[in-house]
Amino acid sequence: MRKLIATGAFLLPLLAAPAAIAPALAEGGHGPALLPAKFSFEGPFGTYDRAAAQRGFQIYKDVCAACHSMSLLSYRNLMDLGLSEAAVKGIAADVTVQDVNDKGEQIERPGKPSDHFRKPFPNEAAAAAANGGAAPPDLSLIVKARPDGARYVFSLLQGYVEFDKLSDQEKAAFGLAKDYKLEDGKHFNKYFHPGEQGYKIGMAPPLADGAVTYIDGTKNDLPTMARDVVTFLAWAAEPKMEDRKRTGVRVILFMLIFAGLMYAVKRKVWADAH
Template sequence: MKKILLAATAALALVPMSFGASASEKVEFPKEKWSFSGNFGKFDRMQLQRGLQVYKEVCASCHSLKYVAFRNLEALGYSEDQVKAFAAEYEFPTLDDEGSEIKRKGLPSDHFPSPYPNEKFARASNNGALPPDLSLMTKAREHGPDYVFHLLTGYDEPPQGMTVMDGMHYNKYFADGNFQIAMAKQINDDQVTYADGTKATADQISRDITAFLHWAAEPKLEVRNSTGLRVTIYMVIFTILAYFLKRRIWARLEK
């Protein structure tokens, strides 16, 4: 009976292993250090500003960022006027008094516009593949920001014997697509000239855009971290107080 139980336990322990071995788990994602990692993590405002520059200059021609409103950018350290000016660089369709379609300038309450009028157009422009919205990307993929960073820097020559399909690109971190992704390599050294003078290596650019996208996906991360810290301090003090109170109450009985 004992043996049967043991065997059953062993079998059960193996089940998650066989289920867990999906393609993406065969790829090793080296853990990156981010300013926002851990319980005390904070965003680096300058890095977020650089990331915004990368989004605007490199990614925005294909990827939307539909959950981010221009006014959210104040969290990156921009003033209200800077945000207003930034929004005004974009145009949005609207109707005039006669009902004809015209363009108006963007307002802080507008969201980043999609580069394409619709999905069909987006696919037609990208060899049939759809560039996904990037607003929640770092939360939507396993390994989060580490995944996005490694994907951006993971372009390489395909291993011997692999034929990369037409219009596809070998990327050693794109396991879900058998290492073939419809997005070409986007980031090279000096792809952007940073306004703050930071040296724009491909590695730096990829880190900056990833940090920016993580802010877009988790704008409240810092609030959550500091609330967590306050709750922890409160709990520690409360536990110490409770301990001394207990000693006092029980002191008479233990004599």
């Protein structure tokens, strides 16, 4: 029993320091290290900063949605972020969706809260054709689909460099090949596929200082916008994370109390035998 309690005590510090367990992407000299950032949703008690996530949705809606789908989300899911039913109805109604009526005819109608987020392109081929050959990926799970995803997307959005302005020295520091060329329609990003012929992304810088004016008046510089949209994308990728953490904490608490109780019982039962 003492062993069990010792195990419980051993688990506690693990709970407090999960950040140290997260993988560091840029180790081994493979491209620049990601920007250091702490997010509200990290750690065993982390939660999504609702205000940031709502602002992040505004950025997705006003900027990213022109190219990126988020097909796993429905408008009504936004109520989890604290938006009212009326606000969600309004957001959905602003979107025109394709549907089929009772007679089997193609129609367009205003969106409803139960509709999935509208896709900007009918299919992947069309998306690629409109974007110089590189289709913008669906963003529903992007934060889970990349190593250290939140920090990666946060860095990527701020990782654009004007290639023409790089000195030969800087180019060498990136490890670029002698015959490196940035083709038309490609942009140089410090965090995208590093390598001799790497760093080429088919997405123009989507955000810059002041790109979106926030409804709530928050300062709209690039780092704030990047953090907000990442908070929204992290929530989208794992909307039940908070429940999961809460359950985990309860289970550990229960086990600690139960272990204590069992120890007390053991002492009582064996008291006369000693």
